[in-house]
Amino acid sequence: MTASELAETTLFVCVTCRAQVTEGVSPDQPRAGARLLAAIETMPAEHRAGIAVVGVECLSNCNRACTVAVTAPGKWTYVLGALDPDLHVQDVLAFAQLHQRHDAGLPAWRERPEYIRKNTVARVPALSMPR
Amino acid sequence: MTASELAETTLFVCVTCRAQVTEGVSPDQPRAGARLLAAIETMPAEHRAGIAVVGVECLSNCNRACTVAVTAPGKWTYVLGALDPDLHVQDVLAFAQLHQRHDAGLPAWRERPEYIRKNTVARVPALSMPR
Numbered sequence: 001m002t003a004s005e006l007a008e009t010t011l012f013v014c015v016t017c018r019a020q021v022t023e024g025v026s027p028d029q030p031r032a033g034a035r036l037l038a039a040i041e042t043m044p045a046e047h048r049a050g051i052a053v054v055g056v057e058c059l060s061n062c063n064r065a066c067t068v069a070v071t072a073p074g075k076w077t078y079v080l081g082a083l084d085p086d087l088h089v090q091d092v093l094a095f096a097q098l099h100q101r102h103d104a105g106l107p108a109w110r111e112r113p114e115y116i117r118k119n120t121v122a123r124v125p126a127l128s129m130p131r
Numbered sequence: 132m133t134a135s136e137l138a139e140t141t142l143f144v145c146v147t148c149r150a151q152v153t154e155g156v157s158p159d160q161p162r163a164g165a166r167l168l169a170a171i172e173t174m175p176a177e178h179r180a181g182i183a184v185v186g187v188e189c190l191s192n193c194n195r196a197c198t199v200a201v202t203a204p205g206k207w208t209y210v211l212g213a214l215d216p217d218l219h220v221q222d223v224l225a226f227a228q229l230h231q232r233h234d235a236g237l238p239a240w241r242e243r244p245e246y247i248r249k250n251t252v253a254r255v256p257a258l259s260m261p262r
């Protein structure tokens with residue numbers, strides 16, 4: 001099976017995450033997680049090719065918000081944190097594309113965006129993965 | 132489908148985690164993660180009923196070691212961190228049992244061991260979950 005035959009990659013985006021710095025943020029404003037989801041969804045389609053973007057209520061990484069998770073059937077799941085909707089959308093999508101292109105969902109370390117390397121919260125093997 | 136008909140729950144244990152406090156720890160000693168795995172595997176069988184315990188090299192949560200992940204087909208995945216092999220084995224297995232008994236892998240908050248509530252690193256929905 002080649003990477004292109006694998007099922008679609010899913011990018012879960014926590015929409016309940018609050019910004020790390022809340023000073024000056026009105027309670028009426030959308031939460032940082034919701035802004036991150038909107039920013040990802042408005043990126044050009046070629047940046048999101050093969051990636052299903054799905055909003056989720058709480059990925060339980062509140063201390064290192066904003067948070068996303070990248071996963072696909074039979075691949076490792078990665079949780080990425082400390083994301084700013086104004087700064088890290090391209091890094092998140094670049095990592096998701098690398099994950100999508102790797103058969104096991106294990107992008108080469110040197111190819112990952114530096115910010116993602118430093119703010120990977122956790123990874124979990126697929127249940128179906130040979131161990 | 133009832134919880135008892137669901138496929139087995141998997142408890143991944145990071146065996147490369149080092150102890151948070153390394154003072155006085157000889158480099159020859161097994162790593163804290165390997166000790167956590169051994170401590171879980173030597174618990175009475177009834178504490179591990181329905182749970183496959185699997186050692187994994189690095190769950191990428193090195194800053195909050197020791198780390199485990201609890202998952203099952205069609206359920207949420209939970210990553211738990213800051214675990215001490217001498218203190219938290221029973222809490223980990225109690226959480227895994229609660230996860231195993233809940234159809235969606237979402238144990239009630241009040242039932243979770245307090246230490247697990249405070250040291251949940253992240254959770255990720257199942258790909259097959261209705262959203």
